[in-house]
Amino acid sequence: MHRSTDTRPLDLPALSAAERLLIWGFRAKARSGSAVPTAADIQQVYDHFRVGDAVLSLESMIEIFACTAHTAIEVHCPTCPRISDSEGGILRAIAAAQQDRVDVAREQFERWLPPIGADWALAPVRGLATIFRIAGLILPDRHAPSVAHDRMMAMKSWFVGSATLH
Secondary structure, eight states: OOOBOOOSOOBGGGSOHHHHHHHHHHHHHHTTTSSSSOHHHHHHHHHHTTOTTHHHHHHHHHHHHHHHOSSOOOBOOTTOSBOOHHHHHHHHHHHHHHTTOHHHHHHHHTTTSOHHHHHHHHHHHHHHHHHHHHTTOOOOOBOOOOOOGGGSOOOSOOOTTSTTBO
């Protein structure tokens, strides 16, 4: 299988339909306190694409991040045209899970989560990947070089108004 070596920053319009749906849903669920889109809106869109059951996996992933993350994850608003490095990592993890490369998915999650959190994230990630695959929504393998863990700053907490959300 050919692996892409293009590691340029991604823009939302350049992503596949499966990637755009996944990122939009992740962003919308991560900002679940906002008025738009509502939980019902998210469910309706995912149901339309025959991946309604994946919403529960998204919720589980976000809960794992909220409870165990040692490093902030950068999540943009649902309408932002730019993809953060964190969101790109999530796409790579789920694409890897679709190909049963769980070790790659786990490595991606260890950027933000302790080892036990990365293990916990694998179940909903594999579920989401399977639901998308069954619906014909295949995420492309966008290979990116591994980030050295020792170059990352570990954080116990961060401010809600920080640059991690915009």
